[in-house]
Amino acid sequence: MRTARNVVILLVVIGAVLFGVHALEEATEYHGGSGAAATTTVVFTVQEKQFSHGADLAATTLWETCVGTLGWSDTSDPVRQADGSYQAEVHPSLPADTRRRLRGCLEDLTLDRIRGSVTRIASS
Amino acid sequence: MRRLFVIGVGGLTLLGSGLYFFVYLYRWEWNRAVVSGLIFLAVEVALVGLVISARLTKLARAVETGAEHPARRSRIATRLHEAPAEPSAAFSWLRSSGSGSSAPVFIPILMGTGLALSGAAWLVERIGRATARNSSDPHIAARMSRLGPPPGGLLDDSTDPLRLLRHPASPR
Structure with a gap:
């Protein structure tokens, strides 16, 4: 027994x-692949500590680093909005797990002295 | 109590860091997952060390106190407790000696008498020192002044030329 x-x-x-x-x-x-819609819009903010090159460069560097690991046909540089956040677009839209990956990369400690925080990520 | 607290905190940390390791993996936040895993590893190593050290202490203590031969150990401990303490050797001359003579009784009497006599002698000396007068006593000076030779010397015959003939041994 x-x-x-x-x-x-x-x-x-x-x-x-x-x-x-x-x-x-x-x-x-x-899994890769692309989503059904045309665009995915990402709005994120950037926090820096002793990064002496300005928030614009921080946001651009972070965006390029994170979006470089995905598959897309076109992407735009992050554009500074009125409230200090940055908006960027990816064409075509991203599927769910890829969106999660992008958000994780932006919010992780990917680059030294820069910390991003995604406000909104939506496909349309 | 303290050990329980430490193990509790360690366990909670293990749980939290382990859980968040997988949460961060799901969110694709690799760096945070790595940090979480490191914390998990460190706490785990610390807890393992704590457990092993506690085991070792218990083992060492068992070896010291001799977990084997308990019957023999208790017998020896009983014998040691039963043995009487050594009697003190102080003031042995005061106790009545074996032969029965009671002469030792006088020892404190003699000592006390000696002490009393010393005290009396000291008192006498103090009184004497207080009452003895100065050496500058006028009577002493008068008496001592008679000890010298006569005014003109012992061979003086200016007042009486036949003095030495008549009184050869007298000082006058």
Whole structure:
């Protein structure tokens, strides 16, 4: 009986591990491709610390770094808005996981001394 | 109590950093995931060290106190407690000696008498010092002035030329 119980426990553990690995794989895999709509618009703000080259260069550098890892046919430089945020566009639009990837790259500590924060990301 | 608190905090940190490791992975925020994983690793190593050190302490203490031979240890401990303490050797001359003579009783009497006599002698000396007068006593000077030779010397015969003939031994 003890062996049977051990076997059952082993199976449960293996099942849990496989499920976890599959879930992680699903969450972090990059499928690529393009979305259905024409454009994805991203509005983000930039925070810097001792980055002595101005917010415009910070926003541009961050945008170019992050968007360079995706597949697109056209992208625009970030344009400074009235409230200090930056707006940029990607053509064609991005699918859901790619949008998540872009947002993660912009909000992560991708570049030293620059921290971005995405306000809005929408496809249209 | 403190150990429980440390382990609690460590466990919470492990849980939080482990959870956020996967959250950041899902969000594609790699750098944050790496930092989270580092924190998880560091706390895990610290906790493992704590557990191992506690085990080692328990082991060392067991070796010291001798977990084996408990019966022998308790027997020896009983013997040591039963042995009487050594009697003190102070004032042994005061206690009645084995032969029964009661002469030692006089020792404190003699010591006390000696002390009393010393005290009396000291008192006498103090009184004497206080009442003895100065050496400049006029009577002493008068008496001592008679000790010298007569005014003209011992061979003076100016007043009486036959003085030495008549009174050879007298000083006058």
